[in-house]
Amino acid sequence: MTIQGADNILKLKDFIGRNRGRGAFLEHEVKGLLKELGLSVPDGIFIGKGVQPSAFGPQFSALSYPLVAKVSSSRITSKSDVNGVKTGIRDEGELRDAVSGLMEIEHAEGVLVEEMAPYGLEVIVGGVIDEQFGPIVMFGLGGVFVELFKDVAFGLAPLNVDGALWLIRQIKGYRLLEGYRARQPVDIDALINIIVTVSGLMATGLIGEIDLNPVALYARGAVVLDAKMTVAVHKVV
Amino acid sequence: MGLDCLFNPKSVALIGAAHTEEKLGGVILRNLLRFRGRVYPVNPKYRDLMGLKAYPSVGDLPEPVDLAIIMRPASEVPGIVSDLRNRARCAIIESSGFAEIGEVGLQAEVKRIGEETGVRILGPNCMGIYNPYKRLDTFFLPYERLKRPWKGNVAVVSQSGAIMSCLLGALRTSNTGVSTAVGYGNAIDIDEAEVYEYLADDKKTGVVISYIESVCDGRRFIEKAGVLSEKKSLIVLKAGKGQSGQAAAFSHTGRLAGRYEVFHSILKQFGIREAGDFDDLIDATRALSYQRPSRGNRVCIITNGGGSGVLASDECTAQNLEVTRIPHDRAERLRQIFPHFYGINNPLDLTAQVRDEDYILALDGLKDDYDGFLLIALPNVPGITERLAEMVRAAMVKINKPLVFYIPSGGVARRLIAGLERIRIPVYPSPERAVRGLRVLLDNPTVKQSNSY
Numbered sequence: 220m221t222i223q224g225a226d227n228i229l230k231l232k233d234f235i236g237r238n239r240g241r242g243a244f245l246e247h248e249v250k251g252l253l254k255e256l257g258l259s260v261p262d263g264i265f266i267g268k269g270v271q272p273s274a275f276g277p278q279f280s281a282l283s284y285p286l287v288a289k290v291s292s293s294r295i296t297s298k299s300d301v302n303g304v305k306t307g308i309r310d311e312g313e314l315r316d317a318v319s320g321l322m323e324i325e326h327a328e329g330v331l332v333e334e335m336a337p338y339g340l341e342v343i344v345g346g347v348i349d350e351q352f353g354p355i356v357m358f359g360l361g362g363v364f365v366e367l368f369k370d371v372a373f374g375l376a377p378l379n380v381d382g383a384l385w386l387i388r389q390i391k392g393y394r395l396l397e398g399y400r401a402r403q404p405v406d407i408d409a410l411i412n413i414i415v416t417v418s419g420l421m422a423t424g425l426i427g428e429i430d431l432n433p434v435a436l437y438a439r440g441a442v443v444l445d446a447k448m449t450v451a452v453h454k455v456v
Numbered sequence: 457m458g459l460d461c462l463f464n465p466k467s468v469a470l471i472g473a474a475h476t477e478e479k480l481g482g483v484i485l486r487n488l489l490r491f492r493g494r495v496y497p498v499n500p501k502y503r504d505l506m507g508l509k510a511y512p513s514v515g516d517l518p519e520p521v522d523l524a525i526i527m528r529p530a531s532e533v534p535g536i537v538s539d540l541r542n543r544a545r546c547a548i549i550e551s552s553g554f555a556e557i558g559e560v561g562l563q564a565e566v567k568r569i570g571e572e573t574g575v576r577i578l579g580p581n582c583m584g585i586y587n588p589y590k591r592l593d594t595f596f597l598p599y600e601r602l603k604r605p606w607k608g609n610v611a612v613v614s615q616s617g618a619i620m621s622c623l624l625g626a627l628r629t630s631n632t633g634v635s636t637a638v639g640y641g642n643a644i645d646i647d648e649a650e651v652y653e654y655l656a657d658d659k660k661t662g663v664v665i666s667y668i669e670s671v672c673d674g675r676r677f678i679e680k681a682g683v684l685s686e687k688k689s690l691i692v693l694k695a696g697k698g699q700s701g702q703a704a705a706f707s708h709t710g711r712l713a714g715r716y717e718v719f720h721s722i723l724k725q726f727g728i729r730e731a732g733d734f735d736d737l738i739d740a741t742r743a744l745s746y747q748r749p750s751r752g753n754r755v756c757i758i759t760n761g762g763g764s765g766v767l768a769s770d771e772c773t774a775q776n777l778e779v780t781r782i783p784h785d786r787a788e789r790l791r792q793i794f795p796h797f798y799g800i801n802n803p804l805d806l807t808a809q810v811r812d813e814d815y816i817l818a819l820d821g822l823k824d825d826y827d828g829f830l831l832i833a834l835p836n837v838p839g840i841t842e843r844l845a846e847m848v849r850a851a852m853v854k855i856n857k858p859l860v861f862y863i864p865s866g867g868v869a870r871r872l873i874a875g876l877e878r879i880r881i882p883v884y885p886s887p888e889r890a891v892r893g894l895r896v897l898l899d900n901p902t903v904k905q906s907n908s909y
Binding site: 243296343345346347349350351352353355357359365369371372373374375382385386389427428429430432447449 | 678
């Protein structure tokens with residue numbers, strides 16, 4: 220195991236320790252952990268239920284418009300199903316309206332306001348504990364590719380750099396990553412880093428399920444746009 | 457070796473031996489009469505059975521045995537296993553009536569007693585072992601109902617006894633011999649991983665085929681399958697491809713992680729070969745049993761019918777095999793020795809006016825330019841005779857590369873096929889199956905991922 224990997228495990232244990240007794244986490248908490256582990260997430264601010272957006276005034280000025288606001292809840296599995304995402308927010312007025320609207324959604328525990336990420340190729344990186352094989356990781360193209368074609372591949376965790384590259388090459392849509400037609404090739408090293416990091420977390424057996432979905436891939440870098448995670452019910456050795 | 461008492465026993469006791477083949481215990485005893493070793497039927501109601509002295513109980517046997525076979529009702533099995541302490545090194549529990557019908561508690565009890573007594577257990581709910589070299593056969597299927605394959609180099613490992621019997625029947629039909637066959641059923645003790653470990657060092661085994669419904673410990677399975685794959689050819693056939701992920705999973709990943717998709721991906725990750733279906737398994741097994749796999753993907757197709765050559769060429773493309781052009785100088789030479797109307801391309805078309813020796817001339821001319829050869833002999837023309845087999849045998853000595861045939865039925869096909877298979881050339885009944893057979897021989901299992909193992 221790399222020093223980086225060992226360090227990540229300590230950070231994960233610390234995170235779970237701080238949140239003892241909780242099964243699932245809110246998006247900004249998972250993203251906070253991922254950021255600690257060196258992955259890129261959009262700049263953002265979490266507004267807890269009952270807190271007025273105006274209280275965050277100075278912090279908001281650190282974010283640049285357009286912004287996106289998303290409902291946060293450990294009980295909502297699909298934000299879009301409950302109309303819980305407002306994109307393209309251009310000014311403070313729109314932001315206030317968006318936040319107060321999202322707070323009204325049933326089970327809302329708060330709203331996460333983030334800078335809108337530029338368009339990138341969207342992929343999914345996830346992990347679960349398989350009944351037969353224990354911790355595994357998954358990689359696939361996002362959006363319609365994962366929904367309709369189930370173009371995903373699985374690997375036994377942990378994966379090293381070679382293993383992550385192998386996993387990426389397993390999907391049918393791999394050529395899209397290499398820059399199909401006029402598209403620019405995406406930053407494969409950044410993607411490998413995400414997969415290796417997630418696989419290392421899964422291999423601890425402490426995580427039940429994790430989804431980084433979507434992850435936007437760019438010519439340089441990759442940003443985790445949404446993330447969810449649960450802790451394992453039983454520790455898998 | 458740890459499992460020699462199971463695969464290579466010197467003495468066998470049959471608990472539940474019967475006097476008639478109308479009972480399963482009688483069928484097994486009949487099959488055990490062929491065994492090259494000592495056989496002790498156990499049944500308190502008889503003094504002798506099928507000409508052998510019978511013993512009232514395990515305690516009455518004249519010696520502790522290597523292997524005890526149990527064919528008694530499930531409820532009696534815990535007591536029987538308990539009696540085997542110091543009387544048997546391992547046991548095959550063929551009886552059913554355990555976890556497969558929900559009797560999980562009874563199965564757990566047998567497992568616990570096995571661990572306490574130190575008796576290694578295969579099963580329950582299994583067929584046990586067939587080893588033609590030792591003439592050991594613990595199956596409860598009569599010979600008249602299931603003709604066993606001949607001696608050979610293929611080990612058959614099957615979770616299901618019924619599939620095992622189908623596999624053995626198909627292997628016999630396809631002229632493929634076996635080194636051993638083992639049905640492990642509910643696997644409370646000895647599982648597929650431990651069998652792989654044994655077979656990796658078994659000198660008689662060159663190819664292992666494994667039918668799997670589920671594995672208990674996926675990581676152990678992958679580890680042992682990986683070790684075995686490095687020493688022998690392993691082909692896995694997995695049943696249960698339709699099971700989807702957990703619909704209620706919290707994550708998208710959980711909903712997509714179908715049991716089969718995960719299994720399939722991880723086999724690929726570790727370079728373990730998987731058969732697409734039953735026929736594919738039997739075809740691949742014959743190829744690997746007959747010939748040594750080698751590297752490369754350039755295929756030469758030599759045919760006496762243009763259309764069949766094109767079908768084969770299409771399948772090569774689908775299988776990522778390259779039907780590369782014949783090098784210019786070679787083509788020139790072939791044009792000099794062959795009639796002008798032969799098609800000197802790849803596929804090389806020897807036309808309906810072919811003679812047996814043309815195949816050999818073509819092979820001689822092209823043997824250094826390709827990694828594998830597919831010969832198509834449509835036997836309905838007078839130029840194809842059964843002498844072709846003998847000619848190919850002589851040529852193979854110089855070629856020493858994978859070579860398969862596609863021969864449809866008709867003409868001299870039957871005798872020609874028999875002649876070729878005798879010299880370990882696999883013959884397939886369609887161009888596509890022949891290509892897939894060749895593919896297996898040119899398919900270097902992908903390099904094992906340098907994982908953290």
